[in-house]
Amino acid sequence: MVKVEAVIVRERVETVIDAVEEETGHVGVTVVEAIGHGRERGVTHEYRGRTFESRFLPKALLAFLVEDALAERVVSAIADAARSGHDSGDGLCWTSPVGNVVHHRTGERLG
Amino acid sequence: MTHNQLLIAANTIWVVFAAVLVMFMQAGFAFLEAGLTRMKNAAHIAGKNVLIFGVASLVYWLVGFGLAFGNGNGFVGTHGFAPSVGALLAVGKAPYAAFTSIPGAAGWLFEVVFAGVSLAIVWGAMAERAKLWVYFAFGAIFTVVYSLVSHWIWAPGGWLQRFGMQDFAGSTVVHYQGALAALAGALLLGPRIGKFGHDGRANAIPGHNMPYAVLGTLILWFGWFGFNPGSTLGVVSGGKVGFFGYVALTTNLAAAAGGVGGICVAWLVLRKPDVSMMLNGVLAALVAVTAACGFVAPWAAVLIGFVASGIAVVAVPLVERLGIDDPIGAVAVHGLAGVWGTLATGLFALPALVATVGVGRGGLLYTGSPYQLGVQALGLLAVGAFTFSASFGSLWTLNRLWGIRVEEHVETAGLDVAEHGMWGYPEFYIPVPGGYGTESHGHLVGHVHQLHEQDAEAA
Numbered sequence: 001m002v003k004v005e006a007v008i009v010r011e012r013v014e015t016v017i018d019a020v021e022e023e024t025g026h027v028g029v030t031v032v033e034a035i036g037h038g039r040e041r042g043v044t045h046e047y048r049g050r051t052f053e054s055r056f057l058p059k060a061l062l063a064f065l066v067e068d069a070l071a072e073r074v075v076s077a078i079a080d081a082a083r084s085g086h087d088s089g090d091g092l093c094w095t096s097p098v099g100n101v102v103h104h105r106t107g108e109r110l111g
Numbered sequence: 112m113t114h115n116q117l118l119i120a121a122n123t124i125w126v127v128f129a130a131v132l133v134m135f136m137q138a139g140f141a142f143l144e145a146g147l148t149r150m151k152n153a154a155h156i157a158g159k160n161v162l163i164f165g166v167a168s169l170v171y172w173l174v175g176f177g178l179a180f181g182n183g184n185g186f187v188g189t190h191g192f193a194p195s196v197g198a199l200l201a202v203g204k205a206p207y208a209a210f211t212s213i214p215g216a217a218g219w220l221f222e223v224v225f226a227g228v229s230l231a232i233v234w235g236a237m238a239e240r241a242k243l244w245v246y247f248a249f250g251a252i253f254t255v256v257y258s259l260v261s262h263w264i265w266a267p268g269g270w271l272q273r274f275g276m277q278d279f280a281g282s283t284v285v286h287y288q289g290a291l292a293a294l295a296g297a298l299l300l301g302p303r304i305g306k307f308g309h310d311g312r313a314n315a316i317p318g319h320n321m322p323y324a325v326l327g328t329l330i331l332w333f334g335w336f337g338f339n340p341g342s343t344l345g346v347v348s349g350g351k352v353g354f355f356g357y358v359a360l361t362t363n364l365a366a367a368a369g370g371v372g373g374i375c376v377a378w379l380v381l382r383k384p385d386v387s388m389m390l391n392g393v394l395a396a397l398v399a400v401t402a403a404c405g406f407v408a409p410w411a412a413v414l415i416g417f418v419a420s421g422i423a424v425v426a427v428p429l430v431e432r433l434g435i436d437d438p439i440g441a442v443a444v445h446g447l448a449g450v451w452g453t454l455a456t457g458l459f460a461l462p463a464l465v466a467t468v469g470v471g472r473g474g475l476l477y478t479g480s481p482y483q484l485g486v487q488a489l490g491l492l493a494v495g496a497f498t499f500s501a502s503f504g505s506l507w508t509l510n511r512l513w514g515i516r517v518e519e520h521v522e523t524a525g526l527d528v529a530e531h532g533m534w535g536y537p538e539f540y541i542p543v544p545g546g547y548g549t550e551s552h553g554h555l556v557g558h559v560h561q562l563h564e565q566d567a568e569a570a
Contacts (some may be wrong), residue, residue, distance in 0.1 A: 011523050046532050058540055 001101045001111040002071040004064040006093035007036065008082045013060045019081035020064065024073045032061040040088040059091060065110075071095050119202055119212055122345035125355065126217045129341025133224040136334035137164050140231040143327025143394075144238060145535070147318035147387065147439050151525025152239050153535030159234060159246055164227045166250035171223045175258040179222060181206040185270035188262050194219070209267050212345050221341060222261070225285050228338070229257050232289025233502075235439030237296035239303050240522055243530050245506075245515045252505045253292055260288055260494050275471030276490040277460060277483065279358070280342035282402030282452035283494055290446030291495060292502035293437065299506050300516050302436030304523065313431040316438070321386055328390040332366050335397050339404040349467035354405075361404045362397065365416030369396020372420035380424055391427060392420030395444045399452030402487075403459065405468045411459035418455075419448040453491055457484030 008016055010033070017029050035056035042055040066074050078093045101110040112120070141160040145153045167175075173193050181191030182205050191198060191206030198206055199216040210218035230253055234246070261284045263269040264276050278284055307313055318324060339362040340355035348354035373392015377385040396416030400407075403415055426443035435442065460483055462473035472483045509515055516522075521529035534540050 047537075 001065050001098050002068050002095050003098045004066055004071060004074045004078070004093065004095050006062045006078045006082065007034065007059050007091035008062065008078075008093075009084065009089060009091065010058050010060050012082055012084065013062070016062065016078055016081040019077045020074055023077040024066075024070050026064060026066050026070055026074055028064065030063040032063070034059045034061040038088060038091070057089065065098065065101060067111075118345075118347070119214075122212045122347075123214060123217045125346050126213050126221050126341060126344055129337035130217070130221040130224050132334050132337025133221070133228065133341065134164075134334075136224075136228055136331050136338070137161070137231060139327045139330030139332075139334055140228075140235075141327065142323045142330065143390070144235055144439055146320040146323030146325075146327055148238050149316065149525070150319040150536055150539065151527055151534070153319065153527065154533060155243075155526040155530060155535075156234075156238055157535070158531075160231055162246055163230050163234065163250045166247055167227045167230045167254045168223055170251045170254040171226050171258070172219075175226060175254050176219050176222060177206070178255065178258040179261045180209045180218065180266050182208060183262070183266075185268055185273065186263065187259060188266060191215075209265075210344065218344075221344070225261075225281060225338075226254055226257050229281075229285040229289040230254060232286065232441050232445045233292040233296060235441035235445075236290075236293035236435075236437040237300055238438040239526065240300050240516055241296070242513075242515055242517050243526075244513075245509065248509055249292075249296075249502075249506060249515075253502065256292075256498055256501045257284075257288055260284055260498060263493070264490065271486075271490045271493065272470070274486045274489065275483070276486050277406055277456045277465075277468075277471040278402045278453060278490070279405040279456075279468070280339045280401045282398060282400075282449045282456075283490055286398045286401060286445040287449035287453065287491065287494060288498045290442050290444075290449060291499040292506075293441040294435070294446065295499055295503035295506055296515075297435050297437050297442070299503070299510050300436075302434070303438070304519065306436045307434065311434070313428075318387065318438075324387060324390055328393055332393060332397065335362055335366070335401075338362075339401055343405070348405075349469055351467050354467060358404045361407060361409060361412035362400055364409055365396045365400030365404070365412040365419070366393050368413045368416035369393045369399075369420040369423075372396070372417040373424060376421045376424040381428075388424050388427070391423040391440050391444050395419040395423035395448035398445050398448040399455065401449075402452045403456040406456055406460040406464050406471075406474075408459070408461050408464075411455070411461075415452060415455045415459070419451055422447050422451055450491055453487050454484065457487035 013031060020026055036059050037056055042053060043057055044051050044053050064074055075093055075095060082090050084090050103110060137160045141157040145157040148156050177191035178188050181188030183189035194215060199219065200214055202214050203211040207215035207218055230250055233253060263271045264278050264284050266272065303316065305314060306316060336359050340358040343355040343358060346353060369392040370389055374384045374389035377383065377388035381388065396419045399415050399419035400412050403412065423444050426447045427440045430437050430442050458474045458476055460471065460474035462477055465471060465473050471486065472478065475481055475484050506515060517526065527534045
């Protein structure tokens with residue numbers, strides 16, 4: 001099995017999950033609300049005319065556990081769906097091999 | 112002091128006190144509406160109640176009060192715009208002869224808070240997707256429309272008043288009118304993104320804070336003790352001293368029946384004792400008894416409140432099924448319950464109480480005559496046609512000229528950050544200086560302070 005992880009903007013969470021399901025048939029995801037930053041290094045906010053900086057931006061971390069053969073198509077689906085057209089902040093996606101994947105309810109070993 | 116001066120003093124104390132209670136209903140709307148919508152719009156939705164009460168007050172001072180209660184003809188008041196100090200201090204004299212036993216200023220205060228409540232209702236159905244400037248523009252337009260209708264029904268010599276239309280505190284004037292404009296706004300704005308699926312089925316968009324909605328409802332219930340009993344405009348009505356106490360009793364009975372009815376009907380119909388439907392039941396009952404409160408027996412107030420709560424529970428999903436996105440339920444709670452309350456007064460008005468209040472005739476149940484019911488229906492038809500078309504027409508025009516709905520990305524990000532540059536709950540969205548998650552970037556906060564000090568020195 002392969003773990004596909006992606007950091008994306010929060011508004012795109014459902015768009016990305018839908019895209020993965022439509023294009024690869026894979027169902028199942030874990031969503032973690034995350035904060036972080038890429039090269040843009042956070043953002044400047046205004047409050048009552050004063051600016052303040054926030055180093056982090058709200059993001060979502062998605063994790064999909066998929067069959068090895070599916071991994072590449074899942075990654076493409078995520079990347080296409082997460083692209084917003086903005087200058088920065090769309091996030092990244094990557095894969096890593098995982099082992100001992102066990103289905104809790106059935107005890108089945110998935111790989 | 113003479114006896115008459117003492118009476119004026121007592122009346123003024125009561126009316127000003129009641130006006131202050133009604134003003135506090137804006138707090139009720141702020142919490143109710145913020146609670147029943149999403150977190151990302153909370154500051155905007157709560158804050159707009161301050162904005163629209165400001166707009167309504169200024170417009171009502173300049174033109175609204177004159178249109179509504181200034182001397183004039185059956186359709187419109189033509190005097191008393193931007194009133195003088197003399198006119199405001201005088202009791203029972205032109206241009207505000209309508210207020211026979213309180214100064215013009217007390218009358219203005221009591222009536223402006225009603226205009227504010229009616230306007231607050233409008234935005235319930237338009238929540239989470241209207242542009243900020245629309246609150247200024249349509250707020251002013253609606254205040255004028257509201258003032259005209261309140262002249263028809265409440266001003267001495269208004270054409271519906273002459274027929275004897277019974278609307279004690281405004282089921283029609285305040286609530287039905289607000290709901291008509293709300294319906295026009297919801298139709299023109301269209302549903303919020305994601306409200307309806309591709310198959311047209313409605314999705315639930317849960318409110319973000321149910322305790323807020325509960326608090327808002329309790330504040331509204333509290334404020335209603337000014338709204339209905341205060342509409343006696345004095346401490347003696349038709350020779351009955353302290354009649355407003357009776358009006359407070361019917362108001363409370365109806366609300367109580369509405370709360371109990373709302374949760375029970377929801378339990379039966381929706382199969383869950385839904386808390387928000389209990390709240391809608393209370394509010395629908397209060398709306399319905401607003402027309403009837405001075406005219407009906409206690410048992411009738413209970414019945415009116417109970418039926419109103421059933422209407423609210425059934426109509427909120429029904430409005431959705433028509434493809435109308437009304438986040439708070441204004442069309443059902445203020446509109447349909449307002450219609451029911453107005454008609455129910457024509458059914459249940461007790462002749463002895465009608466004599467005390469001195470408007471219209473006894474209801475169908477007591478007199479066997481459909482006259483009063485007919486007058487109530489005529490009023491609903493006339494107000495429905497006028498206020499809906501005026502609201503729809505003006506919002507349609509504003510929409511064609513500048514667009515009244517926010518851009519998609521604004522709606523997605525939330526009106527708080529997109530329109531106002533701030534969040535209702537910033538620490539939920541971003542680490543803020545001194546808030547959760549900021550330990551690691553104290554240097555940035557210091558850096559910003561330094562920048563400001565440099566700015567101050569440069570200036």
